Amino acid sequence: MTTASAAAKEDLRQAALSRRRELEPAARTKFGQRLAVEGLRLAKGLSARAISAFYPVRDEPDTLPLLAALAEAGFLTLLPITIARGAPLVFRAWRPGEPTKTGAMKIPEPPESARAVDPDLLFVPLACFDRTGHRIGYGAGHYDRTLRALRAKGRVIAVGVAFGVAECPATPFGAHDERLDFVLTDTELIDCGAG
Numbered sequence: 001m002t003t004a005s006a007a008a009k010e011d012l013r014q015a016a017l018s019r020r021r022e023l024e025p026a027a028r029t030k031f032g033q034r035l036a037v038e039g040l041r042l043a044k045g046l047s048a049r050a051i052s053a054f055y056p057v058r059d060e061p062d063t064l065p066l067l068a069a070l071a072e073a074g075f076l077t078l079l080p081i082t083i084a085r086g087a088p089l090v091f092r093a094w095r096p097g098e099p100t101k102t103g104a105m106k107i108p109e110p111p112e113s114a115r116a117v118d119p120d121l122l123f124v125p126l127a128c129f130d131r132t133g134h135r136i137g138y139g140a141g142h143y144d145r146t147l148r149a150l151r152a153k154g155r156v157i158a159v160g161v162a163f164g165v166a167e168c169p170a171t172p173f174g175a176h177d178e179r180l181d182f183v184l185t186d187t188e189l190i191d192c193g194a195g
Contacts (some may be wrong), residue, residue: 005172005174008172009136009171009172010139012127012128012136012168012171012172013127013128013136013138013139015128016127016128016136016165016166016168017127019163019165019166020059020127020163020165020166021059022165023059023163023165027163027186028059028061028062029062030186031061031062031163031186032061032062032063032064032065032066033065034186035061035062035063035065035066035161035184036065036066036068036069037069038184038189039053039066039069039070039123039159039184040066040069040070040073042121042159042182042184042189043070043073043075043121044073046121046157048075048120048121048157049075049076049120049121050075050076050078050091050117050118050119050120050121051070051075051076051077051078051119051120051121051122051123052077052078052079052080052091052119052121052122052123053066053067053070053077053078053079053122053123053161054079054080054107054123054124054125054161055079055100055107055108055109057106057107060125061161061162061163061186063123063161064096066123067094067095067096068095068096071095071096076093076117077093077094077095078091078092078093078094078117078119079091079092079094079100079108079109079110080109080142080146081103081109081110082103082104082105082107082109082142083104084104085140086141086145087142087145088142088145088146088148088149088150089142089143089145089146090116091116091117091118091119092109092110092111092112092114092115092116092117093110093114093115093117094110094114098110098114099111118150118153119150119156120154120155120156120157121156121157121159122143122146122147122150122156122157122158122159123159123161123184124137124143124158124159124160124161124180125137125138125143125160125161126160126161126162126166127166128162128166128167128168128171129160129162129166129167129168129171129180129183130167130168130169130170130171131167131183131190131192132170132179132192132193133160133179133180133181133182133183133192133193134170134171134173134177134179134180135160135171135177135179135180135183136168136171141176143158143178144176144177144178147178148176148178151178157181157182158178158179158180158181158182159180159181159182159183159184160180160182160183160184161183161184162183162184162185163185163186164185164186164187164188166185167185179192180192
């Protein structure tokens with residue numbers, strides 16, 4: 001990626017994160033509820049088996065209602081674990097209410113004793129996105145490496161989770177960037193046509 005491209009990504013990332021920080025608490029709560037309903041509907045429609053969602057930190061969309069709805073419906077729910085910078089994520093079984101530990105990125109993770117499973121449906125965090133399925137994350141590349149590795153093994157669906165204020169007309173991307181299949185926002189489900 002060129003220096004100009006990296007700078008453009010960083011500008012888009014910071015602008016989108018700033019817009020996200022300005023959202024009202026009521027909008028955050030409402031999206032958490034919508035995410036649970038629409039995410040469960042999507043999981044059922046895709047006949048998913050093992051589903052990963054991120055544990056929300058800072059001002060990210062609240063995925064805990066989604067994880068609870070999925071677990072209650074009988075899906076195997078997973079949380080991602082960061083092993084090392086530059087390495088794909090590992091996913092371990094976890095249901096809301098079960099214990100967590102603070103991981104390498106200061107994010108709650110299941111303990112090492114939890115079973116490791118590859119997901120076939122991932123709800124992915126992001127800073128900003130466009131309607132073609134390109135996303136800008138937080139800069140470490142964990143999800144790009146992870147999606148590439150999982151997709152090499154078989155069919156995997158990636159759903160970006162974002163408030164609509166994170167949408168950009170277009171995001172710069174390189175050969176290493178993996179596209180999202182869908183983006184679920186506080187107002188719509190966008191089919192990115194990546195599948």
